[in-house]
Structures are given as C-alpha cells and as structure tokens.
Amino acid sequence: MRRLLGCVALGVLVAGLVACGPPRKSVFPPTVSVQEMSMRPDGQWRLTVRIQNNSYGEMDFKSIDGELKVADLVPVRLHGRFNLEIPAFAADVTQIDLLPTPEMSAALKATAGKGSAGSVPYSVAGNAAAKPEQEDKTRDFSFHGTDWFSPVPGIPNTWR
Template sequence: MAALLLGACSHGMVRRISEPSAQIQQLTVRADGRWAVELRIENFSSIPMQFDSVDLALNVGGNEAGRVTAQPSMSIGPESADVVTTIFAPQAAGKLAVADALAAGRSISYTLIGTVAATPDEAHQRSFEVKHSSQLSPAPGLPGVLR
C-alpha cells in the first residue's frame, strides 16, 4: 500500500488550468475625458498562461460605460497576476456616474463581463468567461483617480 502511495506522488506537479479573473486596479479620468483603466489579470492555474486578449463590458454605478479591450500579449506565471493599462472613451452615462462619485468623494460599484483569451503553456488558446463585481473608491490626494 505504501508503495502505491509513493508511486502516485512521484509523477510530478498536476497541470491544473483554472479560469482567470480580471478586475480594475485603478481607473483614472484623464484631462481629455478618456479613462485609463489598469486591469489586473490573475492566473489561478498551476501553469503559466499567455494572455492574448481581453474584451470586457464595463458597467459603473448601474450605467454602461463601454468596453475595456486590450491585447496584452503577456505571460503570467502560475498563481500570479499582472496589470495591463487600456485607454478608452467612456459612454456618457458611465462618465457622469464616475464624475458624480468623484465629486461627492464616494465609492462606486462596477461590473466587468466578457472574455479573456489565454493560451496555457504548450497548449491551444482558450476563451474564458469573466464576470467580476466590486467597488472603486476615490484615491486620497489623487484627483480623478478611483481604486
């Protein structure tokens, strides 16, 4: 029995591919009215993954804000994360909701829904569904910045 257990352990690490996550690390309202969104992509897999593209619908404070898209072309190690910045022109309703939250100094909820395309180490590209909801709060001392 002990030989069976030892034999089972000697095959090395299990290659587990898990769905990644994407969340906003920081949203900055730029002087030109566009937003710079720092998107944190998390690889929960036990192997490295090459993140090829991100296409996420962004909703802030219950209002459509637009699409967060990027082609990061970056490898993220096992159970690690990295950040990609994308800039886009938000829709009017989302822009107003964020401006109101910043002016009032209050938090605002957001939701990201869409897909992240990634290629597991030595495998074929896969498309992963992503849905993440959270809150952003004004960053003290940094006007126009939510974290």
C-alpha cells in the same frame, strides 16, 4: 491461473506506462478586475486592469474582450491586446484606454467630492484569450467580476 497472471502483468504494464507521462497541470479561468481608473483630459479613461492567473501552470495572456458596466448604466466595450506571461497563481497588470458614456463620467464625478466615502459599483465581464503552458493553442476563458470605484484621496481624477 496462467491467464490470471497474464492479465495482472498486463494491467501492471499499462499502469506503469500511464505513470510515465508528464503530469497535467489544472487550468482555471482568470480573475479580471480594475486596479485603478483615471480620467484623462480628453475624456477617455485609462484603466489599469489586473489579471490573476488561477491555474497551476503559467499562462500566456494575449487579450481581453468584454464590457465594463458602471452602476446600472449602459456598459461600454472593454478590449485590449497585450502579451503577458503570468506564472501560476500570480497576477500582472495592463493598461487599457476606453471612451465612457457621459452618464458614466458624471456618476464618477459625483463621488469625487465625497473622498474615500463615495463609491460607485462596477462590473467587468467577457473573455480572456490565453495559452496554458502545456497546450499548443490559445483559448478563451470567461471572466466576470464586480467591485467598487472609490476616489483616491490626494490624486485628482483617479479611482480605485
């Protein structure tokens, strides 16, 4: 009986010590999408990229490295470095410039005359480097998303 009481006391002590530690916040990959895209006079595209933190704690986002694919055309590299501290379940944006292929630009220009009725599918995929608030090191989180580019009425050379 004394041995059983000793084991129970030890179990209660261990459980009490485990409960004293700080709770770990769950970390999940972000959602990355293009909020807006505009064609610049020099042929480059300026993307406003939206990063949604899907974790229960703040994350410090440092960069994204991936690809942007418009329609079924050859993808181009999507890369940007920044410093965004995004709270739990919140989002922020950053701007990234890239040089599209001529076929990608032609596909979007073909929809420009159709107004909001015209659209072109796109996808983004890659990795986002971020440091969760309870961790010491930055790590990579993969992302993949699809959506549509549609011309913005009244704002030339701009798609959302």
